[in-house]
Amino acid sequence: MSHPPLVEVRDLAVSYRVAGERVKALKQVTFSLAPGETLAIVGESGSGKSTLANALLGLLPGNARVDQGQVWVEGVDVAHASERTWRTLRGRTVGLVPQDPMVSLNPTLRIGRQVAEALVLARGRRYRGVDADVQALLAQVGLDAPALRARQYPHELSGGMRQRVLIAIALAGEPRLIIADEPTSALDVTVQRRILDHLQQLTAERGIALLIITHDLGMACDRADRLLVMKQGEPVELATPRQVLWGAQQPYTRALLNAAPAFVPRRRPRAQPGQPLLRLHNVGKQFALPAPAGTFTALQGLSLSLHAGQTLAIVGESGSGKSTALRIALGLETPSTGHVEYSGVDVSGYSWRQFRPLRRRVQLVQQNPFAALDPRFTVYDSIVEPLVAFGLLKGPALEHKAVELIRRVGLPEQFLDRLPRELSGGQRQRVAIARALALAPEVLLLDEPVSALDVSVQAQILALLDDLQRELKVAYVLVSHDLAVVASMADQVLVLCHGQVVEQGPAAQVLGHPGHPYTQALVAAIPGHSRSVLPVAV
Amino acid sequence: MKGYLAGRLAQAVLVLWGAYTLTYFILYLLPGDTLAIMLSASGMEADGLSAQELAQARAFYGLDKGVFEQYFALLWGALQGDLGQSLSLGRPVTALLAERLPQTLALAGTAIGLSLLAGVGLAYLTAYVQWRPLKAALARLPSLGFSVPVFWMGLLLIQVFAFGLGWFPATGSQGTASLVLPAITLAIPSAAVYAQVLQRGFQGVWQEPYIATAFAKGLSRAQVQARHGLRNAALPLLTLVGLQVGNTVSGAVLVETIFSRNGVGRLAQEAVLRQDIPVVLAIVAVSAAAFVVVNLIVDLLYPYLDPRITHTAKVS
Incomplete structure (x- = not known):
């Protein structure tokens, strides 16, 4: 490599203090990023990819600690840097495009002020013509009518427009690296694509390096020069997209690759005639x-x-x-x-x-399994609620039915006593499916049933839904934006x-x-x- | 916006009327003969008067008419700005209010200002401090603030600052110095509530993704808290301020009694004891009006603090 690396991470380990114990979030992470390069960090939730992004921004939460290793950003060792050092780097050397554009802009400030704030910080002082610069920046990230947008509040803009504003904020300090943390997972697919295209074009024009954090291996392969695949805080593979796709060396990467719902229309029997x-x-x-x-x-x-x-x-x-x-x-x-x-x-x-x-x-399975279950109901309460509401079963018969339902969705019986917060996203969605099946419906409405889940969990839930359909002959109406x-x-x-x-x-x-x-x-x-x-x- | 305002004003009138009516009938239902109470208040015994004299007195004060007749007479007078005569003091109620109201307004106004200053200040400091023991101590102060009874706090302040140090007068309603101790006493419970709510607000806001965005721009902690934290954390506070005005009125009764101030609060207490219906009614009407007006102001201020709220119909 002719250039010195922009970011170099060597043997980094980070741990969190949770309930008095230290939990390791990152172990032996080593990689480097050259100026202008695009690197994707891929992994499921809990793989440490967000911790890594925060470590590169100095935004680790208070209970996190860098246990060992070094992080150099533009030649400065920042592993144990002071807040003062970080402030000179944030915005001006490292910019962030956060995960969820809907909640990442201050709702009480006008768009123009939020962009101007970043510009003023980068220049070191308030200056004339900052408004013109704000509008120029908004136009560059592809917003129509920038003068109007600058006067609007975040809630008046769509998710895609807000993400563009966030990109403008990240660009304002003319950084050398932009970290995009799941930049488009909250957006519609066609919007996702346009915004990623635009972000890549802007960073390429300016020679800005891009670090994409994602759980979507397909997207990472599309966008990145190199991929770093993470599993439970450890890097398992560092390779080019071509190497990953044609010969993923690690079983985990292969699993990730296979887990992503493949774009293969399944062949199925024709609809039975009848009503x-x-x-x-x-x-x-x-x-x-x-x-x-x-x-x-x-x-x-x-x-x-x-x-x-x-x-x-x-x-x-x-x-x-x-x-x-x-x-x-x-x-x-x-x-x-x-x-x-x-x-x-x-x-x-x-x-x-x-x-x-x-x-x-007709029963419904909702999109977000984290919000669809009453946090104060045990799994048992949630599952039997429809049966109780219709007064169908009582006493031992009700308990028997609850056991049958929870087994049907592939969860152990002991889960009946648990509360939703003790379950993972996939387990919650299973509970929500069990609840929907309680009344033995003929039709199940599935509203984005897997969009809030990790890819490998998505595959499991889809398999479960498929099994249930074969066994119970239940019909599904599936609402989704994910064509796969x-x-x-x-x-x-x-x-x-x-x-x-x-x-x-x-x-x-x-x-x-x-x-x-x-x-x-x-x-x-x-x-x-x-x-x-x-x-x-x- | 105009339609909204007109609706809110109509609502305010309805609330005032409701409060007035409800109070009148509750007072009427209280046991006791109004005339007997009035006579004993002026040092006479009802038994010492002849039946004819009693009937004359009743007719003079309008007490011989039916409940509803008295009610409508009072209401009609009130609409014309005549709040009637005080039964026990023998003076027009409007004159009484004109004399006492400024005292209470000064007290309540100072107390509200102080409570906001102290409450917001404490919560802001709690959010800014990073040294854990101090942060924890500051976070526990509000619960202490509203668990201490108002009368006890008043007596404590008198003991220390009036009798002990002699900085402020213990009683009376003359001059600014006499306002200090009562206003502090009255402000403490409200300040504690504001601080508690704002501390919670900061805790919540600090977790918001837009705070991470602000930090990533390179802003310092103080800048992030001032520009992005405070306004968002303070949103629930505004509603609370409106509601606390009611508490301030009832607090004024206690505080004015403790510090022997000639305000509306003490007038209310005396009027209730003597079952002086016109005075109590007038005080209820005035405090209801204050409550309604403050809450209307709060609602009109909301869109300025939180642009997501709008009182005009939205066209998408």
Whole structure:
């Protein structure tokens, strides 16, 4: 290498003090980063990748300690640096693009002020023309109407726009390294792709090195020059994407690679003829807006039918009407036009009371397993709640049913006494599935069931859902923005865009030969899809 | 915005009327003959008067009419700015209020200012201090503050600063010096509540990802706390300030009694004891009005502190 490395980490070990004990978060991490290089650090939650990012920014929490090793940033040993040293490095040498743009901007300050703050810090003092610089920076990161954006507050911007603002803040100090901590995991796929493209272009133009922290091996292979794969605080592999994809040496990397839902439409038997369990016919939903805006059309002309044992996937980005469609199917919302049929019975005009018996037949599994369980209910309480609410079982029969349900979702019986906070994300999602199955429903609505989980856990949950469908002949309506998940589960696919159905049909056809430009964009945005070296079939 | 304001004002009028009506009927339901109480207050015995004299007195004070008739007469007068005559003091209630209100407003105003200063200051300091033992000690101060009874704190302050050191007068309502001890006494419980809530606010805000963003820009701890922490942590405080105004009114009754100040609080206490319905009603109306006005101001201030809140209809 002709340049001295920008960052050099040698034999770094970091530990946290948790409940009086020291827990090792990083062990023997060694790597270096050259100016202008893009390095991806890949691993699951708990692999120490965020700890590593924080160590490079001097933002380790109070209970963390660097036990051994050295970290050089631009030749300065910062492993035990003072806060004063760090302040000269942060912003000006190392910039951060944080994980969740929705919560990473101060909600009470205007965008312009938050960007200006970073600019003023970098220049060392307040100066004339800072407003012009703020607007220039906002324009560079691809925001339209920068003068307007500078006056707006974060809540007035979409997630993608906020992420662009955060990139502008990171660029403001003209750093030599930008650390992007899961920069786009909270965003829609097509937005993800545009923002990553833009970030890479900006850093390449300026010769800024990029450190991407991610759990998505496909995305890392697309973007990085080199990958550092981490497992439980230890680096297991440091290689180029090509080396990783064609001959991952470590079993863990191979496992990560295999765990990512492959983009292979599964072949499944055709739908059995007969009456559909759930049928939506030409359903639309309008919401009234305050005058003079009139009405907002959330959904229009949605027709679908779902047969026993089949999976129908609804694909679309935020604001596409996915949630409205789910709420209508669940009977939580009445459609403005069209009608909903359960086993041939039109229920669109039903009152809340009339609808209640039908709720046993349709159950919901929600997106975020961390929020979907009552933190004060034990697993047992959560699972039996639907049975108690409908007064179906009592006493020993109830306990027996709870044991049966928890075994069915692959958890040991002892888990019944636990509280949600004692469970991992995947285990919680299993509990949520057990709860949804308690009433033996015919249809399960899955609202982004795995998007909050690690890839390897995603694969386990998807496998569980597949087994359950085979055994119980339950039908799924899957709402997802992840086409890889959709491809591995769905028989039918329905693509929504701005409340309109743009494409609908068998999964293999819609995903294999997308007809509509929007579907094509979605398919193209799948990480790893553009790369011909990726050994997965499309 | 105009529609919002009009709605809020109508709501305020409704609250005032409700408070007035409720108080009137509760007072009416209290056991005891109003005339007998009035007579004993002026040193006479009801038994010493003839039935005719009693009837005359009743008619003079309007006590011979029915409950509702008396109520509507009082309400009609109040709407015209006439709050009636005090039954026990024989003076117009408006004159009484005009005499006592400034004392209480000065006391309550000073106390609210002091409590905000002390509460916010303490919480800010707690958030800034990093030396653990001191941080823990500061974090425990608020619970001490509101577990100490107001009367005991008042007596303690009198003992130390009036009798012991002689810096401030123990009683009376003349001059600024006499305001200091009562205002401190009244401010302590509110300050403790503000400090507690703001400490919690800081704890929560410190975990927010935007704080990490601010640090990553290269800001110092003091800058991060002042520019990004305080405003976000203080959001719940505003609602609390509105609610604490009510406590300040009831606190004023205690404090004015302890420090023998001629304020509305003491007037209220005396009026309740003598069942002086017009005076009590007027005081309730005034404190309800203060409460409603302060809370309206709080609600109007909210959008300035938190831009996510808006009182105008949003068009998306």
